[in-house]
Amino acid sequence: MEKMSPLFELSILGLTIPVTYSVVAQWVVMIFIMISTLLITNRINEIPKGKQVWAEYIVEKIDGMVKENMGRGFEKFTPYIGTL
16 A cells, blocks of 8 residues: 655644645535535525525435434434434
8 A cells, every 4th residue: 555645744833744635635525514504504594495495405304314214212313324
């Protein structure tokens, strides 16, 4: 197995931290998730419209999947299953 060479290095408090392609890819995914979350949640209404409908649809599907497969009383695992 070949060793990944860093794309660049960060020097913080005297420590040199190598940054590989994998780390950069993770940063891109995190930025995408943060921007998506901000765009979806900037105007939440009691009666959903537009983007909020899709966000609530996904949450309801995950919640239904947990109840269907694990049964009632296991709703506390919904956020965990949603992250998988």
